[in-house]
Amino acid sequence: MTVRGTLALLAVLAVLGLVVLVDRPTVPTAVVLPPLLEVPASRVTRLDVRWPDVSLAAERHDGTWRDATGRVLPSDTLEAFLGTLAELRPLDMLSRDDAEHAAFGFGEPVTSIVASTGGTPVLRLDVGARNPSWTGVYVRATDASEVVLVGSLLHWELEKLRSAASR
Amino acid sequence: MIRPIRVLPLVVAVCVLLAPVVWAADEGEWILDANNWQEGKDLLPDPVLKRLQNGEYWFRVVAVDPERYTKNFSQKFWDATKANAGKYDVEPKQCGLVDKSTGKIPDFLTGFPFPEIDKADPNVGCKIAHNFNFANLQGGGGGATFTLNGVDKSGQFRRIKAFIHSMGYQGRLDGRLEDNPENLQAQGIGAAIEPIDVEGVSTLTKRYWDWESQDALWAYVPSTRRARRVNAATRSDPVGGLDIFADDLNCYGGKIEYYKWKLVGEGKVLAPVLQPYPFTMAPDSSRPTRFLIKTPYATAGFEKPGSKGAPWWIQENLVFVPRPVWIVEGESTDPYYNFGKVIMYFDKDLYRIYWKLVHNRAGEYFYTATCGYHFVKNDEQFSASFPSMVIGVNDKTNRAALGGRYQTSFIERKWDPKYFSIRTLTRMTD
Numbered sequence: 001m002t003v004r005g006t007l008a009l010l011a012v013l014a015v016l017g018l019v020v021l022v023d024r025p026t027v028p029t030a031v032v033l034p035p036l037l038e039v040p041a042s043r044v045t046r047l048d049v050r051w052p053d054v055s056l057a058a059e060r061h062d063g064t065w066r067d068a069t070g071r072v073l074p075s076d077t078l079e080a081f082l083g084t085l086a087e088l089r090p091l092d093m094l095s096r097d098d099a100e101h102a103a104f105g106f107g108e109p110v111t112s113i114v115a116s117t118g119g120t121p122v123l124r125l126d127v128g129a130r131n132p133s134w135t136g137v138y139v140r141a142t143d144a145s146e147v148v149l150v151g152s153l154l155h156w157e158l159e160k161l162r163s164a165a166s167r
Numbered sequence: 168m169i170r171p172i173r174v175l176p177l178v179v180a181v182c183v184l185l186a187p188v189v190w191a192a193d194e195g196e197w198i199l200d201a202n203n204w205q206e207g208k209d210l211l212p213d214p215v216l217k218r219l220q221n222g223e224y225w226f227r228v229v230a231v232d233p234e235r236y237t238k239n240f241s242q243k244f245w246d247a248t249k250a251n252a253g254k255y256d257v258e259p260k261q262c263g264l265v266d267k268s269t270g271k272i273p274d275f276l277t278g279f280p281f282p283e284i285d286k287a288d289p290n291v292g293c294k295i296a297h298n299f300n301f302a303n304l305q306g307g308g309g310g311a312t313f314t315l316n317g318v319d320k321s322g323q324f325r326r327i328k329a330f331i332h333s334m335g336y337q338g339r340l341d342g343r344l345e346d347n348p349e350n351l352q353a354q355g356i357g358a359a360i361e362p363i364d365v366e367g368v369s370t371l372t373k374r375y376w377d378w379e380s381q382d383a384l385w386a387y388v389p390s391t392r393r394a395r396r397v398n399a400a401t402r403s404d405p406v407g408g409l410d411i412f413a414d415d416l417n418c419y420g421g422k423i424e425y426y427k428w429k430l431v432g433e434g435k436v437l438a439p440v441l442q443p444y445p446f447t448m449a450p451d452s453s454r455p456t457r458f459l460i461k462t463p464y465a466t467a468g469f470e471k472p473g474s475k476g477a478p479w480w481i482q483e484n485l486v487f488v489p490r491p492v493w494i495v496e497g498e499s500t501d502p503y504y505n506f507g508k509v510i511m512y513f514d515k516d517l518y519r520i521y522w523k524l525v526h527n528r529a530g531e532y533f534y535t536a537t538c539g540y541h542f543v544k545n546d547e548q549f550s551a552s553f554p555s556m557v558i559g560v561n562d563k564t565n566r567a568a569l570g571g572r573y574q575t576s577f578i579e580r581k582w583d584p585k586y587f588s589i590r591t592l593t594r595m596t597d
Contacts, residue, residue, distance in 0.1 A: 088530045091531065133562050134213065134217065135532050135562060135563050136531055136532075151530025151531040152526075153526050153530035153531070154530070156508075156510070156532070160431060
């Protein structure tokens with residue numbers, strides 16, 4: 001092979017190397033969405049939950065949760081609920097179209113959650129229906145347009161909280 | 168005077184209106200199905216109720232005398248339980264059992280360690296779990312050959328035949344075994360027999376009688392001819408690619424100390440049992456320490472053409488007994504364990520777990536295990552509780568797996584401990 005031929009092959013090799021470098025497929029990075037409650041659960045000092053038929057207004061003072069009448073509430077139930085909000089992350093983004101929200105259970109009275117710290121709301125959430133397989137539950141930030149799916153552990157914890165509120 | 172012939176239709180109408188349930192032919196039995204699903208509202212976990220409402224599940228409900236039901240365990244068990252009152256507590260770190268008199272783990276005990284359950288006790292969930300464990304251990308050991316059936320909406324898609332043999336050191340009604348050099352609570356061997364591609368795949372488990380040690384598990388794969396140590400968290404992996412898990416045995420198969428337990432409620436559920444009262448055991452003519460129990464086959468929908476409900480739902484030889492339960496949450500402390508929060512329904516008297524709802528680590532509910540039992544008792548000196556079957560249903564994939572449903576099982580009252588060894592695993596396919 002001539003020197004010219006070798007140089008031509010080297011040039012082709014260099015071009016191919018460049019193409020490989022430039023056209024390197026990007027490795028998809030998993031997008032980790034933030035949890036529903038973005039502040040530590042221990043910082044929440046007030047929790048308001050309104051079900052269609054029952055409501056709960058709870059405040060924490062010196063580690064004890066009390067309702068509006070001063071009744072002591074089961075702290076472990078409230079802590080578990082807030083802990084769940086701080087752990088659950090959206091599993092799926094579903095709809096930005098307000099017209100579709102009724103299909104996710106937002107067309108009827110919903111359960112609403114407001115968590116506050118130092119008088120400032122840090123979470124405002126509406127809870128819609130469970131998905132068809134009941135593995136998850138639809139939620140949306142109050143007055144927001146996006147419906148997301150989160151694990152149905154939220155439904156379980158809400159039921160426990162509702163039971164505590166009704167006692 | 169009112170003529171009887173005119174009153175009769177009125178009486179019938181009143182009876183129909185007042186009857187809360189559809190009564191079957193047998194007295195004390197009734198059928199719960201889609202027609203009267205509301206009657207199951209407070210008796211079944213939500214995902215199960217949904218399938219009842221859809222007509223996929225139905226239940227033959229049998230009312231039992233609560234006092235008689237507790238007698239499924241022998242008097243010897245209840246006497247031991249009574250004698251345990253006030254003797255035991257749990258340590259704060261892992262909720263391990265403590266003998267109050269020594270501050271250490273008890274040398275040996277049988278019966279429930281906690282005869283009285285105080286709902287206000289911060290460790291109550293863990294104490295319920297310890298009671299559950301000692302109900303399992305009372306028989307001392309035994310085994311069965313059983314099938315695992317993967318079932319979807321179109322029928323069975325995979326079948327595995329396997330066996331489990333187990334030996335207990337703690338909780339035995341037959342008393343303490345002095346020869347326990349490994350300080351074990353229990354040990355067991357499980358192996359697949361069919362089909363050919365999994366034949367000889369086997370595991371050996373040793374559970375130590377201490378608070379800290381996680382279970383030691385070895386898995387043997389014939390093609391590599393090697394037994395390798397595996398993490399105990401693999402009990403939360405699907406068995407043979409089916410929708411069933413090793414931790415479904417008795418609805419919880421792990422070590423009590425490796426879950427965090429929390430009592431969250433109480434209620435009443437329908438408890439699946441082959442029959443409400445005990446089966447008897449008969450001596451095995453070939454071994455004086457072995458006793459055989461014959462149980463009826465629980466036929467599933469896919470095995471019975473024209474049956475009612477989901478293909479995996481049991482059609483025959485399973486009844487449901489209304490039972491008071493503790494509702495307890497459990498969560499593994501092992502970061503490699505696949506399950507997140509697990510909700511379990513424990514019998515308040517016999518501490519059997521009848522239902523378990525499983526969430527994954529992302530908080531999605533995905534799986535329900537229905538855990539059926541049968542009880543064995545010949546006299547008041549000995550009794551045993553057997554896990555008859557598990558109906559594992561993955562609600563995310565709408566598939567199920569059935570485990571158990573064996574017709575013969577045995578109680579072995581004097582195992583050779585050497586049998587539970589890696590040598591047994593490696594020689595099984597020779």
